Amino acid sequence: MTHAAGVYATLNDWIAHEAIPFSLDSRPDFNAAVDTVIDSLGDSVALLGFGEGLHGGEELLVLRNQLFQRLVEAYGYSAIAIESSFPRGPIVNEYVLGHGPASYEAVLDTGLSHGFGKFEANRELVEWMRQYNADPAHQMKLRFYGFDSPTDVITDSPRQTLHVALDYLNSVDEALGQEYQNRIDPLLGQDSAWENPAAALDPTQAIGRSAEATALRIETEELIAELRVR
Incomplete structure (x- = not known):
């Protein structure tokens, strides 16, 4: 992390020279490695991304946890x-x-x-x-x-997101918030209808084209417009 881009002939050369060794078994050793990376980024970084190409592995999650703890502390x-x-x-x-x-x-x-x-x-x-x-x-x-x-095979009911918005509206205008909630809640129906995995392969089982979903979409758009002026 001390050389300008393009100095090394190959990616392997770059990795060999710039890799920062550490061990998760030694917290001081790991913290020192994190400090080296953070120091190289400067003071302008407010959002730090950490990517991984593996789902289902605990090791990278353990690394993420220790990294986050160091960043916090x-x-x-x-x-x-x-x-x-x-x-x-x-x-x-x-x-x-x-x-x-x-x-x-x-x-x-x-x-x-x-x-x-x-x-x-x-x-x-x-x-x-x-x-x-x-x-x-x-x-x-x-x-x-x-x-x-939540738009792949596993979907979520919009209930949680809408209730976060409704809770905020209730906090600034209780009467109006309750009015919206009274109109929206009956249209949500059962969460299982929104989260039906079969709908991903069979559109006829999806709730999205129902009359309730259409009405909910209109109510949601009106709620968004209301929140934008708050």
């Missing part, structure tokens, strides 16, 4: 977003803030998509964030987000 990072359902993210976020359910088991399926809640490293991440936030000495509270769009 040494550099003031305050949030993490993982490749899990965006609409479900607030459920986990409420848990790490000390609200909502009292145990991780209550959010591992509802708050994380694709079965990711069952990975032990994800449990460790969420529990560490909750413990960090519970310490009154930590005035800056950590936040959890999902950024995956």
Whole structure:
């Protein structure tokens, strides 16, 4: 990380010279490696991305956890977003803030998509964030987000996302918020209808073309317009 781009003849040469060795078994060793990377980025980086090409492996999740902990404790990072359902993210976020359910088991399926809640490293991440936030000495509270769009074979009911928006509207205009909620809630129906995996291969089983879904789309657009002026 000390040379300009193009100095090395091959990718292997670049890796051989620029790789930063570390061990997850030694926290000081790992922290020193993270510090080297962060120091090379300068002060302008506010959002740091960490990619991985493997789903289902615990090792990279353990690496991610230790990286996030170092970024929080040494550099003031305050949030993490993982490749899990965006609409479900607030459920986990409420848990790490000390609200909502009292145990991780209550959010591992509802708050994380694709079965990711069952990975032990994800449990460790969420529990560490909750413990960090519970310490009154930590005035800056950590936040959890999902950024995956629920538009593949696994879909999510819009209930969670709409209720986040409705909760905000209720907080600034309770009467209007309740009016919208009274119109929207009956149109949501059962979550299972929105989350039916068979609809991915058979459009006739999808709820999207129903009269209720059409009416819900109109109500949602009106809600968005209302929120934009708030």
